[in-house]
Amino acid sequence: MTFLPVFILSIIQGITEFLPISSSAHLILISDMINFEYQSLMIDVSLHLGTLAAVVIYFRSELSTIIKVSPNLLSKNKDEGVVLGQNLLIATIPIVIVGAFLFLSGIADLLRNIQIIALATVVFGILLYFADIKQHNQEKSLKDLTKKDSLIIGISQILAIIPGTSRAGIVYTSSRMINLSRIDAAKFSMLLSIPVILLSAAVPIIKLSGQLSIEHFKFSLIGFIISFFVAFISIDFLLKWVRSHSMLPFVIYRIVLGSVLLFISFY
Numbered sequence: 001m002t003f004l005p006v007f008i009l010s011i012i013q014g015i016t017e018f019l020p021i022s023s024s025a026h027l028i029l030i031s032d033m034i035n036f037e038y039q040s041l042m043i044d045v046s047l048h049l050g051t052l053a054a055v056v057i058y059f060r061s062e063l064s065t066i067i068k069v070s071p072n073l074l075s076k077n078k079d080e081g082v083v084l085g086q087n088l089l090i091a092t093i094p095i096v097i098v099g100a101f102l103f104l105s106g107i108a109d110l111l112r113n114i115q116i117i118a119l120a121t122v123v124f125g126i127l128l129y130f131a132d133i134k135q136h137n138q139e140k141s142l143k144d145l146t147k148k149d150s151l152i153i154g155i156s157q158i159l160a161i162i163p164g165t166s167r168a169g170i171v172y173t174s175s176r177m178i179n180l181s182r183i184d185a186a187k188f189s190m191l192l193s194i195p196v197i198l199l200s201a202a203v204p205i206i207k208l209s210g211q212l213s214i215e216h217f218k219f220s221l222i223g224f225i226i227s228f229f230v231a232f233i234s235i236d237f238l239l240k241w242v243r244s245h246s247m248l249p250f251v252i253y254r255i256v257l258g259s260v261l262l263f264i265s266f267y
Contacts, residue, residue, distance in 0.1 A: 003222070005031075006043060010223045013047040014230025018055070018190055018238055020128055020169030020250050021257075025117045028163055029261075045201050046220035050227030052197040055190050058235050062191065080143050084191075087145045091154035091171075091188075092195045098158045111162050118261035120164030125254030128169050131176040132247045139181040142188060149178045157192070164258070167196065172247070182242040190235060 012030050016023035027047075056063060065081035066088075073085045102108040140149075156174035160167035168189045175185035 003219070006219045006223050007226060009043070010047055010050070010226035011230055013051060013223075014054075014227040015234050017048075017051040017227075017231055018168050018193070018235050020166050020172055020247060021254060022117075022121065022164050022166035022169065025121060025164040025166075028112060028117065029114075042216045042220045043223055046224040047227045048197050048201050050224040051231040052194065052201070053224075054228050054231035055193055055235060058232060059187075059191055063194075083145070084142055086147065087142075087150035087188075088191055088195065090147055090150040091157065091192055092199075094151070094154040095157045095160070095196060096199060099161055102161055108161055114261055114265045116162065117164035118258045118265060120162045120258075121254050121261065122258035124159070124165045124169055124173070125251045125258065128173045128247055128254075129251040131173040132182070132251075134176060138179070140179045140184070141181060142184045145180065145188075149180075152178060153188070153192075157196075167193065169250075182246075183239065186238055186242050 008030060009027060012026050013023055016026045062081075062084065066085040069077070069079055069081040069085060072079070072082050073089065075082070099108075153171055153174045156170050157167060159165050159170050171189040171192055172185045175188055176182070180188065
């Protein structure tokens with residue numbers, strides 16, 4: 001293992017995790033392009049933990065509020081922190097149940113090919129565009145989300161298992177479809193990534209316990225640090241961007257990327 005592949009993948013992970021362009025698709029494609037055949041599970045986990053740390057620190061105020069009111073999450077308390085915590089919990093449940101089945105059954109592995117990635121990149125990019133430009137008479141904020149809204153968002157998040165869909169993108173798309181404002185749609189997508197990343201990293205971490213080498217640890221630490229800083233910048237950039245811009249540049253990028261991949265896959 002060398003430094004350069006880890007550096008490249010760390011940058012890609014940090015940039016793409018929270019932007020609506022699919023981190024999994026980019027990691028799969030870039031790994032193939034640079035012939036990074038030795039894809040250590042620990043490296044993969046460290047990159048995701050780096051982005052997790054970034055979003056936790058960025059939203060430390062919101063998370064602190066949720067933690068403080070956590071004993072009331074199962075109550076009918078209408079406190080803003082309680083409502084947000086409940087909605088995040090509800091939106092996480094569908095992907096936990098369906099995702100576990102798809103990964104354990106091996107179905108998820110069948111989706112990792114260039115044609116599927118290309119089609120998902122284009123199709124869900126187009127959906128992102130139409131959802132984002134949809135005119136709303138009265139946009140919702142996070143405090144206005146209902147449990148039904150959160151369940152709809154959670155069900156849509158299942159589609160993120162398809163490489164190329166983009167978890168951030170599909171959550172943003174479904175959030176905009178139910179009239180959530182651009183800034184709150186982006187925030188909810190980022191906050192919702194926390195339980196998803198935690199759960200996806202839990203099993204690999206258990207498997208890795210007692211199997212770590214100095215080399216693995218060194219490169220994993222490098223990956224963690226780089227992905228953390230890049231992800232933090234990416235989060236800040238996107239939240240500032242959506243305050244006054246649409247998702248059109250990301251949509252164009254997705255369509256171009258998906259079209260190129262389709263062309264390559266057939267020729």
